[in-house]
Amino acid sequence: MTARRRPTDAELAILRVLWAQGPSTVREVAEEMGRANAYTTVLKLLQIMAGKGLVRRDESARTHVYRAARSERATQRQLVRDLADRAFGGSAARLVLQALAAKKASPEELAEIREWLAEQEGKREGAR
Amino acid sequence: MTARRRPTDAELAILRVLWAQGPSTVREVAEEMGRANAYTTVLKLLQIMAGKGLVRRDESARTHVYRAARSERATQRQLVRDLADRAFGGSAARLVLQALAAKKASPEELAEIREWLAEQEGKREGAR
DNA sequence: ACATTTCTACGAATTCCTTCGTATAGTCAT
DNA sequence: ATGACTATACGAAGGAATTCGTAGAAATGT
Numbered sequence: 174m175t176a177r178r179r180p181t182d183a184e185l186a187i188l189r190v191l192w193a194q195g196p197s198t199v200r201e202v203a204e205e206m207g208r209a210n211a212y213t214t215v216l217k218l219l220q221i222m223a224g225k226g227l228v229r230r231d232e233s234a235r236t237h238v239y240r241a242a243r244s245e246r247a248t249q250r251q252l253v254r255d256l257a258d259r260a261f262g263g264s265a266a267r268l269v270l271q272a273l274a275a276k277k278a279s280p281e282e283l284a285e286i287r288e289w290l291a292e293q294e295g296k297r298e299g300a301r
Numbered sequence: 302m303t304a305r306r307r308p309t310d311a312e313l314a315i316l317r318v319l320w321a322q323g324p325s326t327v328r329e330v331a332e333e334m335g336r337a338n339a340y341t342t343v344l345k346l347l348q349i350m351a352g353k354g355l356v357r358r359d360e361s362a363r364t365h366v367y368r369a370a371r372s373e374r375a376t377q378r379q380l381v382r383d384l385a386d387r388a389f390g391g392s393a394a395r396l397v398l399q400a401l402a403a404k405k406a407s408p409e410e411l412a413e414i415r416e417w418l419a420e421q422e423g424k425r426e427g428a429r
Numbered sequence: 430a431c432a433t434t435t436c437t438a439c440g441a442a443t444t445c446c447t448t449c450g451t452a453t454a455g456t457c458a459t
Numbered sequence: 460a461t462g463a464c465t466a467t468a469c470g471a472a473g474g475a476a477t478t479c480g481t482a483g484a485a486a487t488g489t
Contacts (some may be wrong), residue, residue: 345479
């Protein structure tokens with residue numbers, strides 16, 4: 174029954190640091206987040222997140238080291254799926270169209286998307 | 302300072318009903334949401350949402366009528382933008398790629414996306 | 430007129446999120 | 460060993476979200 178809860182805003186901010194920097198101590202995370210929060214706030218958050226299973230921690234040394242439990246990609250997917258369900262009637266495609274309209278993408282990114290679509294097309298053709 | 306806050310889960314559920322049904326009374330909303338919540342819960346939520354400016358209400362009759370303050374589309378865009386900022390480094394395109402991977406889209410939807418991309422291509426060409 | 434139903438308003442309980450202060454213990458240099 | 464520093468743990472405060480009960484006004488039915 175792991176009722177998978179989505180990370181909160183503060184949790185996501187911490188996860189971003191962990192994904193970018195890899196396993197980190199509380200101090201490293203706090204410092205990267207630039208004095209926005211007190212050290213103990215980051216500590217508490219990480220403790221809570223460990224309790225929720227969002228991060229794992231290595232306690233073998235006195236200074237514990239935290240790392241994200243799930244990959245950035247997996248988490249992103251979960252978040253996208255969640256948003257699609259909550260606001261787009263479950264349709265990722267409609268989410269995609271709004272996303273394309275909401276923010277301009279660079280030509281490189283558009284090319285990447287085209288590539289993906291072409292791949293899909295290839296698969297469907299091949300399946301016949 | 303309209304610090305635009307994103308609607309919560311419960312609020313979004315109500316907005317979905319309002320978007321689908323158009324202006325509705327508390328009872329109509331509550332009924333559509335299928336006994337999941339007590340009548341007064343829906344009422345309270347709508348009152349709070351009115352305070353936040355998420356819905357407008359017509360009090361001219363005894364039974365008030367609520368309607369969504371912003372369109373479904375505008376809200377979806379806001380949510381997508383918000384998610385892109387929080388979890389995709391602000392890149393809507395990366396969000397799109399995850400969205401495409403996360404849920405299967407129907408051929409019709411894929412066609413729609415291709416169409417949009419083609420449109421963009423046309424615009425860029427035309428701008429030279 | 431009186432009882433029933435249907436509203437809105439409001440208060441209150443619960444839970445979660447976020448924040449930080451304080452307590453306590455380990456480490457390290459002098 | 461004493462003092463300065465750094466670490467974790469814990470408690471607690473404040474705010475937001477969610478839930479629903481109860482009170483009282485307005486409408487409706489008999």
